[in-house]
Amino acid sequence: MGDRHPRAVTRVVDAQRHAAWALLVTGCFAAAAVVAALTEHRTGNWLPLHLFVVGSLLCAISGVTQMLAITWSTAAAPGDGVAALQLAAVAAGASLVAVGRESDTWGLVALGAGLLAAALVLLGGILAWVLRWSATDRFVPAVRGYLVAVGWGIAGITLGALASRGGEMFTARVIEAHLVVNLLGLVGLVVLCTLPYFAATQLRMKMSAAATRGRLGAIPVAGSAAVAAVATGLLVGNRPLVAVGLGSYALVVCAVARMLPRPTRKQAGWAGARAAGLLGGLVWWVVCLGVLAARSLHGPVVGDNAVLALVVGAYGQILVASVAYLAPVVRAGGHTRLRSGFGVMMSWPGFVAANLAALALLVGMGRLALVVVSLWVVDTVVRGMILVSGSDDPEGHHRTADP
Secondary structure, three states: OOOHHHHHHHHHHHHHHHHHHHHHHHHHHHHHHHHHHHHOOOOOOOHHHHHHHHHHHHHHHHHHHHHHHHHHHOOOOOHHHHHHHHHHHHHHHHHHHHHHHOOOOOOHHHHHHHHHHHHHHHHHHHHHHHHHHHHOOHHHHHHHHHHHHHHHHHHHHHHHHHHHHOOOOHHHHHHHHHHHHHHHHHHHHHHHHHHHHHHHHHHHOOOOOOHHHHHHHHHHHHHHHHHHHHHHHHOOOHHHHHHHHHHHHHHHHHHHHHHOOOOOHHHHHHHHHHHHHHHHHHHHHHHHHHHHHOOOOOOOOOOOOOHHHHHHHHHHHHHHHHHHHHHHHHOOOHHHHHHHHHHHHOHHHHHHHHHHHHHHHHOOHHHHHHHHHHHHHHHHHHHHHHHHHHHOOOOOOOOOOOO
16 A cells, blocks of 8 residues: 555546446346336336346446545556446446346356356456555445455345246245345445445535444444344255344344434535435334344345335435435536536435325335336436436536546
8 A cells, every 4th residue: 555556646537437327227227127117027125126126226236435545545547447347347247137137047046146246356356456556545344345245245146046947945945045145244344434434425524423434444343243144044055143133134224324423504405315224214114124133033134125125225226316416516517517407316306206206105005106206217217318418517517537
């Protein structure tokens, strides 16, 4: 740590370009998930859930973890070819798994799972590269947490490939473990390790004094222990252990929430719907984990309405709130253009829709939730199109990257 890589000079421009690619593909998979939910197909809720979690969220994770780690660690970015290859592997892998499951072709599922695993290995290598060339160690706890999450992701993908093969005595248990490991081990740990830093950025504040290096480093450790408990309980059929693990994970989410900065009225007003979305996502995360912990004592986790409510109300809301900040940043073009972009992407109707959809899912009103989610996606897509087109630019700036 402390050395300077030749590409460190252009790290911000490079990282933002790579993140822009990832956010574009993220949006495509999110739209595909909604289309899948609106059309008839063989695999029911699995297809839209897969397209959003594995396609959309994993593409976002690929781009955003790299951008944040590189810019905040003052490290060099990977080359364009490496970043493009990693993102393409995620997109192709997620697509092949979806096609394979729909056509009941295990060979395609295996190939897709292999590409996804390779994409995560490559992401882990990029993050290790960031640690190697980092000029500051402030963000090291988060990057290490990302590496732990990558490990869980590889385990989750392996379980999914085994479950899709079928014919095994404990296939149902493997499917449940696959779902939990991906949702809480991969996606969940990335979000938890990022929030103490990213919430401060969103609010234009310093990080909370509660977010000490020791506590930040404990997030992936405590989260992993909870995920391991849930996965083990599911695989061996120990339902009380599953409930304890889910409850423990909810406590980890609460602990992370206590590490977030407390904004003034002015700061909260500036962040607006973005900050509300992050907070709302955390609330739904804890609520849904609590519901799942109670219900897991008597029934399966897979297929429970609380899983869908968690994906939409927690992960979906946090993703959209994050994109509302990151998309104007990666578009670049100066402070006036940045401020205009923040205004375009801030959506109180979207915030209301996210929470209404999560509530509808939790109480079993799936059709209402689908309508509301569709409206939410349309609202987000329209705002994104306005941002990309540059029609919001009050001074007609050309798209240029900030140095």
